[in-house]
Amino acid sequence: MGRLFGTDGVRGLANRDVTAELALDLAVAAAHVLGDRGAFEGHRPKAVVGRDPRASGEFLEAAVVAGLASAGVDVVLVGVVPTPGVAFLTDALGADLGVMLSASHNPMPDNGIKFFSRGGHKLDDVIEDAIEERLREPWDRPIGADVGRVRHAPEEVARYEQHLLSTLPHSLAGLTVVVDCANGAASVLAPEVYAAAGATVIPIHAEPNGLNINDNCGSTHMDDLVAAVRSSGADVGLAHDGDADRCLAIDADGELVDGDHLLAILAIAMNRTGELVDGTVVATVMANLGFKHAMTDAGISVVETAVGDRYVLEAMRANGFVLGGEQSGHVVMSSYATTGDGILTGLHVLGEMARSGQTLATLASSVAKLPQVLINVRGVDRAGLVTSDAVREALASAEQQLAGTGRVLLRPSGTEPVIRVMVEAVTEHEARRVSEELADVVRVELAID
Numbered sequence: 001m002g003r004l005f006g007t008d009g010v011r012g013l014a015n016r017d018v019t020a021e022l023a024l025d026l027a028v029a030a031a032h033v034l035g036d037r038g039a040f041e042g043h044r045p046k047a048v049v050g051r052d053p054r055a056s057g058e059f060l061e062a063a064v065v066a067g068l069a070s071a072g073v074d075v076v077l078v079g080v081v082p083t084p085g086v087a088f089l090t091d092a093l094g095a096d097l098g099v100m101l102s103a104s105h106n107p108m109p110d111n112g113i114k115f116f117s118r119g120g121h122k123l124d125d126v127i128e129d130a131i132e133e134r135l136r137e138p139w140d141r142p143i144g145a146d147v148g149r150v151r152h153a154p155e156e157v158a159r160y161e162q163h164l165l166s167t168l169p170h171s172l173a174g175l176t177v178v179v180d181c182a183n184g185a186a187s188v189l190a191p192e193v194y195a196a197a198g199a200t201v202i203p204i205h206a207e208p209n210g211l212n213i214n215d216n217c218g219s220t221h222m223d224d225l226v227a228a229v230r231s232s233g234a235d236v237g238l239a240h241d242g243d244a245d246r247c248l249a250i251d252a253d254g255e256l257v258d259g260d261h262l263l264a265i266l267a268i269a270m271n272r273t274g275e276l277v278d279g280t281v282v283a284t285v286m287a288n289l290g291f292k293h294a295m296t297d298a299g300i301s302v303v304e305t306a307v308g309d310r311y312v313l314e315a316m317r318a319n320g321f322v323l324g325g326e327q328s329g330h331v332v333m334s335s336y337a338t339t340g341d342g343i344l345t346g347l348h349v350l351g352e353m354a355r356s357g358q359t360l361a362t363l364a365s366s367v368a369k370l371p372q373v374l375i376n377v378r379g380v381d382r383a384g385l386v387t388s389d390a391v392r393e394a395l396a397s398a399e400q401q402l403a404g405t406g407r408v409l410l411r412p413s414g415t416e417p418v419i420r421v422m423v424e425a426v427t428e429h430e431a432r433r434v435s436e437e438l439a440d441v442v443r444v445e446l447a448i449d
């Protein structure tokens with residue numbers, strides 16, 4: 001069996017891959033690995049548990065709570081909340097661990113289980129491996145007063161809301177923003193926060209019913225947001241994903257402003273105020289070359305990591321950096337959060353618009369992006385990337401064709417069963433041609449019979 005944890009927790013088709021039994025067993029194993037520290041310190045371990053609104057989260061939440069309480073962990077059940085809200089509350093409430101039930105931007109039938117350690121930090125590989133090793137091991141079950149207790153505490157989400165607002169130095173008065181909540185975890189919270197900060201808010205896709213999360217809406221489907229911004233004459237549109245750890249934007253003309261642009265806007269603003277530690281921002285290998293050129297022009301250094309906000313976080317924590325992110329809209333502002341936070345990102349981008357008086361298009365223009373084409377190749381053997389001579393030769397040929405004017409990235413996804421083929425080139429035509437040629441080789445050579 002392969003490794004259970006991916007780049008962002010355990011994720012898969014709910015009730016098929018991610019079952020109630022697995023959720024309960026993982027909760028018990030996590031309680032033993034992460035909760036033991038509290039027991040050693042002489043207090044009963046405590047966990048914060050939240051979820052996004054997808055239907056399967058209801059039974060998975062029940063299973064996680066059962067596993068934690070049966071292992072002697074007290075549970076603070078906060079209900080539907082963004083993933084960064086669970087991270088924040090894990091720290092704010094002094095919990096030993098946090099659990100978020102969400103498959104983020106994935107379709108509704110999927111779900112996932114994400115764990116946070118004390119302080120609200122994502123787990124490193126060593127801790128995840130320790131949880132897997134203790135999965136379904138024999139254990140002594142507590143009885144009587146030693147079993148965990150469960151407290152329903154949705155009111156704790158207000159503590160997270162107040163924290164978000166406390167980070168913003170500028171009122172958003174005068175700005176009109178359309179917010180696509182993806183029928184997800186931020187459907188109530190995001191419009192409330194932006195309005196409380198002073199903006200005029202037009203929410204869309206903010207009526208979750210358990211089945212419509214990420215359904216042609218949110219940060220992976222932005223056509224409705226573009227239409228809403230144009231029809232309303234709003235200054236900006238913001239799109240979150242199902243668990244609101246991402247933020248992408250639309251400018252007043254209906255043009256996409258992606259994670260590279262948002263990261264650049266924040267980096268330049270923080271560098272101006274002296275907040276950007278060592279004048280450095282952390283980005284992944286997927287960041288567009290145009291982003292890197294813009295940072296060089298602004299006198300800002302870029303540290304590059306593997307794809308996944310956990311790797312961005314690791315680099316930030318190791319070096320004391322305060323800003324990092326991904327093209328997909330995961331942005332980490334570690335002065336205020338321990339993980340990517342879409343609402344926090346949105347607030348601070350809007351704050352820079354309010355402070356400077358500039359439009360989002362003007363702020364984003366610092367990044368002149370190279371055309372980029374990304375193809376997800378399904379039904380292939382991801383492990384074959386490191387063994388196929390034909391794929392290696394095709395990759396070398398693609399890089400030679402670009403002759404230093406672009407770049408190629410070929411990698412297995414950490415969250416989906418696909419191989420990603422990404423090509424940047426001087427023209428979109430060239431990027432598409434090279435990416436399709438390489439993707440065709442991957443399909444043929446790594447096809448699963």
